[in-house]
Amino acid sequence: MSTDIRIKKGLDINLVGAAQKETSILKDSDSYQINLDDFHGIVPKLLLKQCEKVKAGQGLFFNKDNEEMLFVSPVSGVIDEIKRGARRRVLTITIKADGTDSTEKLQTVNLENDSADQIKKALLAGGCWPFIKQRPYDIIANPADTPKGIFISGLDTAPLAADLDYTLAGSEKYLQAAVTALGKLTSGSVHISVKGSSSVLAGLEGVQLHTVSGPHPAGLVGTLINKVDPINKGERVWTVNAADLEIIGKLLLEGEFDGSRTIAVAGSGVSKPSYVRVKLGAEIKTVLDAAGGLTDENVRVINGNVLTGTGVASFRYLRFYNNSVTVIPEGNDYELFGWAKPVSNKVSITRALTLSWLNKRKKYNLNTNTNGEHRAFVLTGQYEQVFPLDIYPMQLLKSCMIKDLDEMEQLGLYEVAPEDFALTEFVCVSKQPHQKIIREALDLLHKEIG
Amino acid sequence: MSLKNKLHLLKEKYSDKKYAPAFNALHTFLYTPNETTHSGAHVRAVDDLKRTMNTVITALIPILIFSFFNAGYQHYSAINGFPSDFSVLEHFLTLDNFLVGLVTILPLVVISYGVGLGVEFLFAVIKGHEVEEGYLVTGMLVPLIIPVDTPLWMLAIAVIFGVVIGKEVFGGTGMNILNPALTIRAFLFFSYPTWMSGDKVWVHQAVERAGTADAISGETILGSLAQGADYSYSVSDMFFGFIPGSVGETSTFLILLGGLFLIFTKIGSWRIMLSAVIGALVMGLIFNGVVDAGWIHSSSKFYHLMSLPYWQHLIVGGLAFGIVYMATDPVTAAQTEKGKWYYGFLIGFISVMIRVFNPAYPEGVFLAILLMNVFAPTIDHYVVRGNVKRRLKRTKKSIANLETV
Numbered sequence: 025m026s027t028d029i030r031i032k033k034g035l036d037i038n039l040v041g042a043a044q045k046e047t048s049i050l051k052d053s054d055s056y057q058i059n060l061d062d063f064h065g066i067v068p069k070l071l072l073k074q075c076e077k078v079k080a081g082q083g084l085f086f087n088k089d090n091e092e093m094l095f096v097s098p099v100s101g102v103i104d105e106i107k108r109g110a111r112r113r114v115l116t117i118t119i120k121a122d123g124t125d126s127t128e129k130l131q132t133v134n135l136e137n138d139s140a141d142q143i144k145k146a147l148l149a150g151g152c153w154p155f156i157k158q159r160p161y162d163i164i165a166n167p168a169d170t171p172k173g174i175f176i177s178g179l180d181t182a183p184l185a186a187d188l189d190y191t192l193a194g195s196e197k198y199l200q201a202a203v204t205a206l207g208k209l210t211s212g213s214v215h216i217s218v219k220g221s222s223s224v225l226a227g228l229e230g231v232q233l234h235t236v237s238g239p240h241p242a243g244l245v246g247t248l249i250n251k252v253d254p255i256n257k258g259e260r261v262w263t264v265n266a267a268d269l270e271i272i273g274k275l276l277l278e279g280e281f282d283g284s285r286t287i288a289v290a291g292s293g294v295s296k297p298s299y300v301r302v303k304l305g306a307e308i309k310t311v312l313d314a315a316g317g318l319t320d321e322n323v324r325v326i327n328g329n330v331l332t333g334t335g336v337a338s339f340r341y342l343r344f345y346n347n348s349v350t351v352i353p354e355g356n357d358y359e360l361f362g363w364a365k366p367v368s369n370k371v372s373i374t375r376a377l378t379l380s381w382l383n384k385r386k387k388y389n390l391n392t393n394t395n396g397e398h399r400a401f402v403l404t405g406q407y408e409q410v411f412p413l414d415i416y417p418m419q420l421l422k423s424c425m426i427k428d429l430d431e432m433e434q435l436g437l438y439e440v441a442p443e444d445f446a447l448t449e450f451v452c453v454s455k456q457p458h459q460k461i462i463r464e465a466l467d468l469l470h471k472e473i474g
Numbered sequence: 475m476s477l478k479n480k481l482h483l484l485k486e487k488y489s490d491k492k493y494a495p496a497f498n499a500l501h502t503f504l505y506t507p508n509e510t511t512h513s514g515a516h517v518r519a520v521d522d523l524k525r526t527m528n529t530v531i532t533a534l535i536p537i538l539i540f541s542f543f544n545a546g547y548q549h550y551s552a553i554n555g556f557p558s559d560f561s562v563l564e565h566f567l568t569l570d571n572f573l574v575g576l577v578t579i580l581p582l583v584v585i586s587y588g589v590g591l592g593v594e595f596l597f598a599v600i601k602g603h604e605v606e607e608g609y610l611v612t613g614m615l616v617p618l619i620i621p622v623d624t625p626l627w628m629l630a631i632a633v634i635f636g637v638v639i640g641k642e643v644f645g646g647t648g649m650n651i652l653n654p655a656l657t658i659r660a661f662l663f664f665s666y667p668t669w670m671s672g673d674k675v676w677v678h679q680a681v682e683r684a685g686t687a688d689a690i691s692g693e694t695i696l697g698s699l700a701q702g703a704d705y706s707y708s709v710s711d712m713f714f715g716f717i718p719g720s721v722g723e724t725s726t727f728l729i730l731l732g733g734l735f736l737i738f739t740k741i742g743s744w745r746i747m748l749s750a751v752i753g754a755l756v757m758g759l760i761f762n763g764v765v766d767a768g769w770i771h772s773s774s775k776f777y778h779l780m781s782l783p784y785w786q787h788l789i790v791g792g793l794a795f796g797i798v799y800m801a802t803d804p805v806t807a808a809q810t811e812k813g814k815w816y817y818g819f820l821i822g823f824i825s826v827m828i829r830v831f832n833p834a835y836p837e838g839v840f841l842a843i844l845l846m847n848v849f850a851p852t853i854d855h856y857v858v859r860g861n862v863k864r865r866l867k868r869t870k871k872s873i874a875n876l877e878t879v
Contacts, residue, residue, distance in 0.1 A: 254865075254868065256872050257869050259872065324516060330515065330516045352516065354510060355508075356508045357508050358482065358505035358506065359505060359506045360478070361506075362505065364525070373519065373521075374739055374740040374741060375738060375739045376521060376525050376529040377528075377529070380520075391510075391517070392511050393506075393508070393509065393511075394507075394509045394510065395519065395521070396506060396521070396522020397604055399604075399606055399607075400606070400648030402526075402608070403804045404804045405811055414864070419809075419858050434866075435862065447515075449514045450515045450517065453519075453522060454648070459514035460513045
């Protein structure tokens with residue numbers, strides 16, 4: 025079954041440096057790292073100490089609130105460093121790879137007969153549970169819940185994003201296994217959005233397919249949820265990245281955690297934008313080398329895409345959920361009368377002497393400059409042009425800023441994740457940090473209401 | 475070392491000083507800052523508040539230049555009589571006219587910006603935040619909505635009042651409830667009514683010549699209508715703006731161009747402008763209907779204003795200027811797209827109503843906009859509640875579904 029969703033409000037930011045469709049397969053890098061920032065709200069209990077040996081797929085730590093939820097090592101080797109921050113909070117765990125492929129072997133799952141509980145156990149023990157996130161709050165799902173639906177976006181419309189139909193080609197077997205298993209965990213169905221019938225994910229069975237078209241954020245899972253079955257107070261839905269289905273499927277069918285993904289390495293700062301097959305947590309440097317290295321010194325390497333990714337600066341490893349690395353020029357320079365002169369090399373949704381409306385197909389080499397200073401909200405009606413959800417974005421942001429819990433709830437905070445506010449943040453004339461505002465409000469609401 | 479680097483070093487050197495915001499304001503005027511993104515999206519659209527404000531100012535420049543010529547034209551015409559064979563090049567765009575504008579209007583602009591930005595800088599330094607751009611537009615609007623001979627000291631006091639009470643006490647740009655430019659005008663209007671209305675204030679030197687042998691006067695069209703007097707201006711005079719009035723309000727033609735420019739650049743809200751025009755036309759039609767039905771006698775003091783053809787309300791007085799430049803102020807207008815329709819309509823509707831029923835001061839636009847400024851949050855409240863109700867209904871339905879399962 026398939027339904028059509030057409031998104032009208034949105035914005036495609038066309039950047040130079042899209043990844044060419046050729047994949048280099050990377051040998052193991054020297055070291056790997058798990059960054060605890062990726063697991064928002066999880067308090068870890070370590071299972072291993074420094075210098076201890078670890079196999080790929082062996083648990084590094086578990087969730088303090090749920091001992092069954094393991095977070096596993098992507099590679100076999102030795103725990104090299106456990107970095108702690110304030111109040112001895114674990115920040116990162118670095119593993120020195122030993123070059124062997126010794127992998128923790130788990131029991132495979134019988135997809136036909138196993139119950140939901142058995143599947144949950146397998147995912148928890150195999151380290152694949154963290155791939156399942158829940159809304160509200162955009163955090164790792166609670167295995168005790170039964171969500172009203174599981175949503176997967178099968179197209180990534182973010183700037184320079186990986187083409188999922190390319191990266192997932194050939195792994196249909198694993199994708200099918202993953203969605204079949206997920207289907208048992210929900211009282212509703214597994215909803216998947218695809219570009220069209222030729223998409224890799226369009227062939228999956230036992231799921232609700234939705235054909236989605238239109239500009240970004242058509243490919244965000246939040247958009248899919250809002251258009252298909254919006255979240256109401258008290259309800260839970262789960263989301264999974266399409267790229268992670270492959271890892272989940274492998275665990276279920278073969279009993280091994282294999283954190284390999286085909287990721288896009290893109291952006292104007294990369295010499296040869298292309299795809300790289302690499303394990304999660306690998307060193308970014310090896311990934312960039314595989315794509316021909318950097319073109320310039322003054323660049324920003326981003327784990328993820330330019331809208332929602334994290335800057336690399338001090339953490340030089342791939343993150344847990346990434347399926348792309350983007351490199352763009354830093355914009356740490358002044359521009360004479362930058363606010364007054366006509367600009368043709370930057371993107372805008374207005375026509376205030378900004379010329380990007382003249383040629384919608386033009387590709388831009390955007391840098392990280394904010395193009396202006398932080399101000400109070402002044403303009404209205406701008407966010408609505410790029411925000412397709414049935415929510416008043418500015419009113420919601422304001423309620424979050426003044427920490428009005430009732431108002432947040434009523435205006436639909438349950439339905440959103442920070443990434444849904446990436447485009448409004450991009451167009452914001454007042455340069456307000458929308459994603460941060462939403463993240464903090466979600467945490468507050470989670471803490472106060474649960 | 476280039477200017478860019480020198481300024482950068484200065485900025486670093488003074489970054490922790492109290493007057494850093496004042497320096498930064500000037501610095502960022504010259505150069506967009508070297509600030510990069512730290513959280514969230516790594517790239518940002520090119521628009522900032524300066525560019526936005528600059529767009530509105532650009533839309534006001536033709537009106538300012540026109541007003542220079544019109545000040546002179548009205549002045550000399552009041553002395554020598556209107557030319558019977560009026561030609562734009564010969565009688566309007568002359569150096570003499572322009573010079574009158576230069577000595578009367580330029581000081582208004584200078585005082586408006588000087589005093590207003592002075593107050594803004596002062597507040598930025600005291601409160602330790604950056605100087606915000608809101609006053610860039612306000613400073614240009616103020617000279618355009620007051621009579622040409624407004625004494626400079628009055629303007630200065632009004633500007634201080636408007637910026638401090640109208641804006642800064644609420645927290646600065648983006649936080650104010652009332653349009654600052656209109657707050658300034660309202661202050662002048664209620665504090666110095668003799669300088670803001672009547673038949674002596676619209677033409678340069680009319681006040682000082684009053685009672686002498688050289689006395690001149692220039693009544694606005696609305697003023698004439700309110701007194702039941704005739705006026706000698708043609709519709710094309712009204713449309714192109716060769717009439718007396720506040721400095722920048724007269725040329726509906728240039729205001730229309732400015733409005734189209736703001737709509738094209740997507741800076742001004744076409745919803746507000748369109749609905750305000752509709753509101754004004756509807757009220758005008760109602761009044762025309764009252765006259766046509768014979769419900770009002772020609773001796774009534776409202777008769778003449780009511781019988782003005784409904785569409786002419788748009789080309790006399792400050793209605794067009796108010797709709798395009800004041801009602802669309804995003805901070806004080808309704809903020810939801812649906813709310814903007816109600817907000818705009820009511821501004822047009824109430825403007826014409828006040829204009830007709832308040833013959834002592836037959837200019838209702840600024841009062842109507844200020845009134846709607848106050849009601850804009852209420853309008854938004856009900857629009858947003860609609861969304862909230864929809865969400866609640868959905869929740870109830872899904873709970874009901876669960877119970878039946």
